[in-house]
Amino acid sequence: MILLHHFALSPFCRKVRLVLAEKKLEVELVDEPYWERDPEFLRRNAAGKVPVLRTDGLTLSDSTAICEYLEETVPDPALLPKEPAERAEVRRLVGWFDDKFHHEVTSKLVYERVNKKLTRAGYPDGAAVKAGVKAIKFHLDYMGWLLDQRRWLAGDALTLADFAAAAHLSCLDYSGDVDWARSETVRDWYAKIKSRPAFRGILADQVPGFRPKPHYADLDF
Amino acid sequence: MILLHHFALSPFCRKVRLVLAEKKLEVELVDEPYWERDPEFLRRNAAGKVPVLRTDGLTLSDSTAICEYLEETVPDPALLPKEPAERAEVRRLVGWFDDKFHHEVTSKLVYERVNKKLTRAGYPDGAAVKAGVKAIKFHLDYMGWLLDQRRWLAGDALTLADFAAAAHLSCLDYSGDVDWARSETVRDWYAKIKSRPAFRGILADQVPGFRPKPHYADLDF
Known part of the structure; x- marks a missing residue:
């Protein structure tokens, strides 16, 4: 099982979630209040930031590194051209x-x-x-x-x-x-x-205390 | 000829210069006072930032994109592992x-x-x-x-x-x-x-008005 430590309104986490979903990789999301600097979380990523992806026995951080890793290990569908x-x-x-x-x-x-x-x-x-x-x-x-x-x-x-x-x-x-x-x-x-x-998944996000605008999940906005 | 529009004390430009030199690619450096937002420079990179690399008939910007491009087109010596x-x-x-x-x-x-x-x-x-x-x-x-x-x-x-x-x-x-x-x-x-x-090249840099510290270019500092 792939685990993603994330925060719903982090654009970097959303980018990784979109790549995972586009490549049809199932993921379990773990809400990570990164600003609380939980020692267990800091052990996984000394930078103290989300996203952190746990897959293939690895703990990966930095959204660019994660997306390139996914592209290299699950090349289909390709999200980077060949040239x-x-x-x-x-x-x-x-x-x-x-x-x-x-x-x-x-x-x-x-x-x-x-x-x-x-x-x-x-x-x-x-x-x-x-x-x-x-x-x-x-x-x-x-x-x-x-x-x-x-x-x-x-x-x-x-x-x-x-x-x-x-x-x-x-x-x-x-x-x-x-x-x-x-x-x-x-x-x-x-x-x-x-x-x-x-x-x-992204359109279903709800951050406690901050409701999305009514058109947010509307495909015909 | 490869041209690099750069600023001597930009760490992003220095990273690209190191990669070019390690791969033994000759480059002509063009000092770019990017903060003056010269229209000709902005045409090359709408982000208005250095480094900008001109090579193979292309104008490339973003130091990450440039380094990955150099790694893909000049793979030897490799600066990224295989796995x-x-x-x-x-x-x-x-x-x-x-x-x-x-x-x-x-x-x-x-x-x-x-x-x-x-x-x-x-x-x-x-x-x-x-x-x-x-x-x-x-x-x-x-x-x-x-x-x-x-x-x-x-x-x-x-x-x-x-x-x-x-x-x-x-x-x-x-x-x-x-x-x-x-x-x-x-x-x-x-x-x-x-x-x-x-x-x-980096140790020979001199920024007008800011002399480097005496030990800067000393290999035995």
């Missing part, structure tokens, strides 16, 4: 969302509003929230620009880049922070990925 | 340094003291510097703990994980922020990696 240049484009975009988008948007909106309350780390920083609201517009426009030229974010095939992006956007959609009217192209892309069977 | 579990351990540690260590140490010391001055972004934040000085101790201890069990950081062979770590530590060593007396094991590891031919 090095195309793989680089997928990885560039995974980095774009997990680093830049996370820093400029997810951490400024979801973390300020939800994680801070859950972890009792204080009140949202108004300037950070404002910066996040502004930055997401640029990112939606950039996604729209990419999707005007490509069927999926990194090219003609669905890849890890789409799951990385959808993982972040789904967390923001949970709290109602995505203005889907901004780009029809991006909304169509999200509707397509949201209707995949792999997305079902 | 998926061992590859996951290398990638976990690359993530450790490029994400956690960068956030807790490099950005708090090098960026506060050097980049802020260069980019005219204000004065160093004393609380950040203090946090960085404290955090590097934990990281040196963690590296020492790993190196007590392994020849190199991720196992018995030199990998991308060692270059990621050395890239960050070399930036901090430039500004004199590494207490090498803290761990003999870590110092021995750094002496070993520092004496590799691949490291020569």
Whole structure:
């Protein structure tokens, strides 16, 4: 049995869950309040972060390392193309969302509003929230620009880049922070990925004390 | 000809330079004052960050994507092991340094003291510097703990994980922020990696207005 130590609104955990589901790997989810720094959890991952995946007798951490491991050990269906240049484009975009988008948007909106309350780390920083609201517009426009030229974010095939992006956007959609009217192209892309069977678990998520927005699980939003 | 748009004290650029040199790929370095957001540079990388590598008619960005591309297209010498579990351990540690260590140490010391001055972004934040000085101790201890069990950081062979770590530590060593007396094991590891031919370019770096500490290029520090 595969075990995933996770937090429901972590985009990094959601990316791993989407990859597992797309590859039809059954997983048991273990809610991990990582901010409590439980010694048993820290023994599994000294970085003190989720996701942590336990599989094949191994304990793996770092969402990039986990996704590459899954791609190497369960290659079908492929979430990375075969050509090095195309793989680089997928990885560039995974980095774009997990680093830049996370820093400029997810951490400024979801973390300020939800994680801070859950972890009792204080009140949202108004300037950070404002910066996040502004930055997401640029990112939606950039996604729209990419999707005007490509069927999926990194090219003609669905890849890890789409799951990385959808993982972040789904967390923001949970709290109602995505203005889907901004780009029809991006909304169509999200509707397509949201209707995949792999997305079902994510749409069923409920974080105690934070109900999702009514349209969150609606496939026709 | 391979071109690398870089900034001398960027640990991400240094990691790519080390990988290029280890694989004996000649590269022409282009100094890129990325903070000036030159439109020509932004056209190459919308993220506005270095490194950007131009090779094989491609323009690649994101240091992880670049290093994986180089590993796939120039597999010899290998900087990733063959086994998926061992590859996951290398990638976990690359993530450790490029994400956690960068956030807790490099950005708090090098960026506060050097980049802020260069980019005219204000004065160093004393609380950040203090946090960085404290955090590097934990990281040196963690590296020492790993190196007590392994020849190199991720196992018995030199990998991308060692270059990621050395890239960050070399930036901090430039500004004199590494207490090498803290761990003999870590110092021995750094002496070993520092004496590799691949490291020569990095030891010759000079950032205008910021001279390196006298021991910086000394192989017997």
